Amino acid sequence: MTHSEELNFEAAAERLKNIVKHTPLIHSQRLSEKYSCNVYLKREDLQVVRSYKLRGAYNMISTLHAIELSKGVVCASAGNHAQGFAYSCNKLGVKGVIFMPEITPRQKIRQTEMFGSGSVEIILVGDTFDDCLKEALAYTAAHGMKFIPPFDDYRIIEGQGTVGVEIFEDLPDIDIAIIPVGGGGLSAGAGTYLKQKNSAIEIIGVEPMGAPSMTRALQERKPVLLESINRFIDGAAVKCVGQLTYAICKDVLDDIILIPEGKVCTTILKLYDEDAIVAEPAGALSVAALDLIKDRLKGKNVVCVVSGGNNDIDRMGEIKELSLLYEGLKHYFIVRFPQRPGALKLFVNNVLGPNDDITRFEFIKKTERERGPALVGIELKSADDYESLLQRMQENHFDCIEVNQDQTLFEYLV
Template sequence: MTDFSPLDSEAASKRLNNIVKRTPLIYNAKLSEKYEAEIYLKREDLQVVRSYKLRGAYNMISQLSTAQLNRGIVCASAGNHAQGVAFSCDKLGTKGVIFMPEITPRQKVKQTEMFGNGQVELVLVGDTFDDCLREALAYTAAHNMTFIPPFDNYSIIEGQGTVGVEILQDLPGADVVIMPVGGGGLAAGAGTYLKSKNPHIVLLGAEPEGAPSMSEALTQGAPVTLAAIERFVDGAAVKRVGELTYELCARVLDDMQLVAEGKVCTTILKLYNEDAIVVEPAGALSVAALDAYADKIKGKKVVCVISGGNNDIERMQEIKEKSLLYEGLKHYFIVRFPQRPGALKLFVNNVLGPHDDITRFEFIKKTNRENGPALVGIELANKADYNALVQRMKEFKFEIIELNNDQTLFEYLV
């Protein structure tokens, strides 16, 4: 076994007894059949606060001195860590001040208030986690309180490692474990424990394509601050991973996989429609990465960690849209209709295929309707129908700009 002190996730498990829920490890028949492997889902979406973050937060806060608890604690979080801290504040009777980005889904804000049960004050500031982190650290110093970091702390990492303890207790013969990676706390903690018990277990990290902070750190040999990130997978979108988490992940992870945000959305919808599992974007990362590892996992016992289920229902339309775009089933065009009578009728009757559906139609120039350019959104039943649709547009002399291929115009118009 490899020594990874000062982490002791087995001791943390005892500390968390009767506080966190021992989440189930559930065999998934559909995924197992698809990938010719034994696929199990570690359901942290069923945790008390619907994510694994409670484990690290409580593990750290419960070890603070009475004086520290009396002064209160501060944290910065995109949502799930905040809920874990809030729950811990209520259980331990300490005041908490929680900083969250202004763009945090409303559902996560309300949940944090609920779990805090009057023990926490929420401050919404900044556009990203990194923005609110700066404010939280300044507030901590000014008020002589204790900061509870979301991932870069041994007590936090050790607490997240209890996910790994439970996995090996329930499936001692696990061959592969796939974990989502944001700041790296879960992968560092659970990965450290799993490798220490079985050096041959394969540990894979899944990270959003638009926020490849751990992948970039592993490539560069040290944590780096990304200039910009895509915030959609909010639970795993950080500009810079932790120093401690990087060091541990570099030792224990066998590979990292970047997952497109659209693929994450497709996975969210499939898990909901096929298994009645509600996951947030970060929680879908591990399952979304399965396609990339299909050859490696065949015949293996594979665990995918579903890290959280705090998904705001108001985001579902956006999730569906991103999935359709990624799958090649939704396309947007600027269409200039021919200057002749019945052009719109011709478009509907002769250009659209029998299973194509117009989902958006608006003239761009409000003063030049009927023959000016129009923004048209079309949903296809089959990705393969796209080329024929474009060909028919050209045959009937409709001038088009394919917005899916022009990111600047797409963002501006759609």
């Protein structure tokens, strides 16, 4: 059987029609003018559980046999899959067990409990998702239950594909769909459906630069387990894509783009400030990609899937910091102050530009306060001011090390 014979998106849409919201496809005037095309945002951040993950979880659980349902279902997730799974268990009256890493923020646990509304038990185990997954699979086998994976199952892919069903229904003359890629369920499902409707539709996958699992899989022609990943864009940071999702994506994706984490942070802030949209990091990936492919967009109908809006407010400080670093507006230095009176005053008056701000200042050695090396964070108004700042440091005889240029030093000090 071919992949497309295994996937019945219309049947999935029918199962989901009274469960999920048909989320709006909103025309963005700001982005359309910026890129000289028609940009539409598929707002899965407005879904019942604030992400598309409900679609796959409900579609799979609702197709299980009564005997399987009576034994209960299990999943492993610290994020959107857990919430979609919990909501599905509640709606279907099924007992669910959710494994989450012990480090999962309380806010995510509370959200999952709320959507489960008494139907789910949460077990916190292990420091990483991989530890948690191992325990979940062992528990599933020991109790004869059914495991609901986050992406690598035809019923999950089919459910996520209903995002594509809705997009095509609302915009049949779509030219380009930009879809975030984590494990590959959404891009495999929505991409397949859109290609079935019109093979000329361009499907562009978007991954975080720090977790290029689908990119590597496509390069090596098989799923590859990455040794380490940057987990910042948590909704799309997986070490290995699925066997099924890879097999589908290699045929469906016309291109895949890697986006730096800092670029995603800038996009999150712009969506919030200029469009009043709260997007989680994975949800902002598709919009962040527009800058990198702007030459291919002119005059086209472009859909960016905003895959989720579960952004923890506690992360906003980190998001702003990463954005400033990426844009070249924030720099950290180790500055060795000359051992003479007034050195600090000289630095403030002669080295800092009129629009530069010191955002952090601390002497590194506890015994050499007021002289010796200091960690100094400086925020600029424009990235172009950086070279002149360095020049003024030299002219005024301040020895400095650019901490931003040394990843190990940066992680240790900042």
